[in-house]
Amino acid sequence: MERLILMRHGKAERHAQSGGDFERALAESGRADASLMGRVLAGLAYEPDLFLVSSARRTRETAEQVAAHFSKARVEHLRDLYHADPEEILQAVEDAVDAAGTVMVVGHNPGMHELALRLAVQAGASPIQSNKLRSRFPTATVVVLAWDGTQTPRLEHLLYVNENGGMGGE
Numbered sequence: 243m244e245r246l247i248l249m250r251h252g253k254a255e256r257h258a259q260s261g262g263d264f265e266r267a268l269a270e271s272g273r274a275d276a277s278l279m280g281r282v283l284a285g286l287a288y289e290p291d292l293f294l295v296s297s298a299r300r301t302r303e304t305a306e307q308v309a310a311h312f313s314k315a316r317v318e319h320l321r322d323l324y325h326a327d328p329e330e331i332l333q334a335v336e337d338a339v340d341a342a343g344t345v346m347v348v349g350h351n352p353g354m355h356e357l358a359l360r361l362a363v364q365a366g367a368s369p370i371q372s373n374k375l376r377s378r379f380p381t382a383t384v385v386v387l388a389w390d391g392t393q394t395p396r397l398e399h400l401l402y403v404n405e406n407g408g409m410g411g412e
Contacts, residue, residue: 247346252276253411254300275382275408276307291342296323328357355379365397381411
């Protein structure tokens, strides 16, 4: 692996028709924001080889919107990423490390936020970046790190959807 991209799912509906959290779909704004972030990543020439995606509906739908901008990416849905903590996310990445040059994980808070902050701090993020990331990790946020999984990561981008023309969410 050469690069790790972390993304929180897009804004989801408050309640699924089934009543369960696992089946909450993306809201229209979440769908648009996810597609926008796919375009932003493509514009920055970041092409994921592999998507590791929580099997919850909102993360699957987010990954579909992003992956539409990348013709060669493989997508794997992992139940273990549903509300995973940072260690579980890192384990999924480690298990896939030899399978791809750029791995993108689409998951949930608080695990995604905690992992992004931890890696950004290790990467030597500036105090402004660290404080910004520490204070919020809204829906459709993307963190791009140059990282092989063993050395110190390098923060390449912290991308908030509302700073790229999208709606954003909580």
